[in-house]
Amino acid sequence: MSSANSDSSGNSAAPDGGGRPSRYESQKRRDWNTFRQYLGNHRPPLELSRCSGANVLEFLRYLDQFGKTKVHTGGCPFFGHPQPPAPCTCPLRQAWGSLDALVGRLRAAFEEDGGQPEVNPFAARAVRLYLREVRDSQAKARGIAYEKKKRKRPPPSQQAFSPQASVPVAATAAPLMGHGSSAADFIGAYPHRLHGHLMLPPWIPAETMQR
Secondary structure, X not given: OOOOOEOXXXXXXXXXXXXXXXXXXXXXXXXXXXXXXXXXXXXXXOOHHHOOHHHHHHHHHHHHHHOOEEOOOOOOOOOOOOOOOOOOOOOEEOOHHHHHHHHHHHHHHHHHOOOOHHHOHHHOHHHHHHHHHHHHHHHHHHOOOOOOOOOOOOOOOOOOOOXXXXXXXXXXXXXXXXXXXXXXXXXXXXXXXXXXXXOOOOOOOHHXXXX
């Protein structure tokens, strides 16, 4: 990565021109610094190059102590109640949505720091399974259904342009001839000539001109 897009620790910096980083970039930088600090404080210390999906799971469980989401246990009378009427002693945890977004930011930060996608610990199968387990267990405990965002379907394609479809019905319908009028009399209303020859409207057969 070029120095214009990252600092010495591999964090995304402000784009060229001195603009301030977005909220997402700022949050991603803070998350990445927190994870690097966690690795340094680990006993024994962990190197980023040796970090695995198991270490990511340890980090996510470590963050639970700072959670603010009440997750009811199976023995709690409010288990599965979306709005408990009274407080309880159930533990606080990190919400599934917060963990899912955190893992996404760290997965991007790992590759921006020079890590290879095929060895990205945040993309490990164990991490995906853990997030799914947290989602399902919290949905049951809190009585909340986590629904996947439905992708908006593109609007139905407009019908292909058809010259015939754009022509008014009155223009395509054959005019009616009055009683006693012949085809030759009616042609007078359509004086179309090409190279001196009379051009018949398409709905009048040439045989009608023969007398």
